[in-house]
Amino acid sequence: MNRTIDYYTELAQRGLQPSVQRVRILEFLHANRIHPTAEQIWLRLSPGMPTLSRTTVYNTLKLFAEAGIVQTLVIEEKEMRFDIDTSHHGHFSCDRCGTVFDFTASALSGAVPSELDGFEIRERHLYYKGLCRECRTKERRKG
Amino acid sequence: MNRTIDYYTELAQRGLQPSVQRVRILEFLHANRIHPTAEQIWLRLSPGMPTLSRTTVYNTLKLFAEAGIVQTLVIEEKEMRFDIDTSHHGHFSCDRCGTVFDFTASALSGAVPSELDGFEIRERHLYYKGLCRECRTKERRKG
């Protein structure tokens, strides 16, 4: 199975020109389900593509978001994260290590409250914040 | 009823020194339930307090958040919003006019999925995005 071809055609099917940069970024998102930031993607790809520009990563991610290939996560202030899994699910962000975890969230698929009658809902997000299991243990050891 | 005194004591009770700046900012948050940004607060208060510094607004809001007086909302990229209502409720952000609406969200009070067993949950947020009623109507008129 040639994954590069897979992503190449995935882009073509969405009407996006499958440039080398776009394929690589899409490939990275599929292979690294860590809800990466643009910077993280750039850091990991640039060693193998020395001319890759940060701007290209940003542009490509915006393009992917508009095409519905990724969903954008605004959990922490400052940096935006990107999730190749566009299905309805919740996100837990650890305040200590920064890792973002997925969890199932039926609430996101349910009915919309009547207070929002007449509203057009385009995105639904459920975010939790706190300490992940590992960091919680570490915190306890310290104090 | 003297509101200034109310907020003065509210701060004192939380162990925060009730400086003029802090009381005014707290007062503003109670009177203007618009989930304002730090900049909005500064813009509205500075005419009456010419020496008020943006930094003070930021510092005070951080202080309030740590004291549990406000909750911080990270809905849009870039700017953070502050909500004096710390009860569990959802937020709808209009992509067009930027207004943030409240809605009741029982999902935020329910059980935590077993995937997060062992996690310490400090915050829960439910965010919807799209077009509010008014902006939806306007969009339709245009085409």
Add this chain to the structure above:
DNA sequence: TTACAATTCTGTAATCATTCCAAATTGTCA
């Protein structure tokens, strides 16, 4: 293949919310 147009990419400069920091001010309490 060649040539031209359109698209994409690149890298630097700008933007803008937020934070840093050191000096000035204000508050507290003996």
Add this chain to the structure above:
DNA sequence: TGACAATTTGGAATGATTACAGAATTGTAA
């Protein structure tokens, strides 16, 4: 009042993201 601590101020720094204009690449048609 005096002295120390807490708070405020404003200008400089930070850092993610965007703007922009030129360079490179790709697509198309002869």
